[in-house]
């Protein structure tokens with residue numbers, strides 16, 4: 345495709361959207377277990393009984409699909425000096441004064457912080473979820489450990505849901521970004537404007 349730059353391979357997009365669909369199913373069923381006022385959301389996994397069975401299994405799948413994708417993106421998400429400068433000028437970011445901002449690479453500091461929040465909350469969700477998994481593991485732990493796992497699971501689930509809300513909002517806010525994850529390509533203008541250091545590295 346001329347005039348366009350490749351941002352994601354097909355396998356990366358497949359993994360990303362698998363994670364996104366699993367996240368929605370898990371967030372809905374998790375909220376249904378969390379409080380009776382969310383019980384209607386258990387319908388997304390076929391009601392209470394089926395949700396209790398599917399939630400942990402789909403959780404493992406989401407963890408795996410996310411981790412494969414996240415590992416591929418690891419080197420692009422290390423925090424550099426220009427990212428710290430970008431964060432220090434968050435007022436300019438919010439007011440769209442892009443010309444004042446330092447040049448950034450494949451991801452901006454906001455995306456990188458979201459990435460690390462996702463990695464941390466996924467690891468905590470997986471660890472605490474395994475401890476709580478009644479069918480296989482929960483009998484190996486004391487009641488106190490189980491209580492801590494329940495709290496860690498709820499808190500990290502809350503952090504992940506908030507992070508994804510910001511992630512989706514930002515993807516829609518910066519025009520042309522959704523296309524990157526649906527088609528795999530971005531326009532040269534998008535790359536040059538939003539990620540100039542990455543643009544220079546791929547435009548050879």
Ligand code: HEM
Nearest residue numbers: 363364367417451455456459462508512515521522524525
């Ligand atoms: C539910 C709807 C979602 C939408 C609409 C969405 C949209 C997007 C888009 C457009 C990008 C490309 C950003 C860019 O190239 O600059 C992206 C990247 C990414 N998304 Fe999502 N996403 C969603 C859910 C998720 C979920 C549930 C996760 C993980 C739990 C996730 C993790 C990521 C990661 C790690 C990246 C790469 C950014 C980085 O490495 O810093 N996304 N997403």
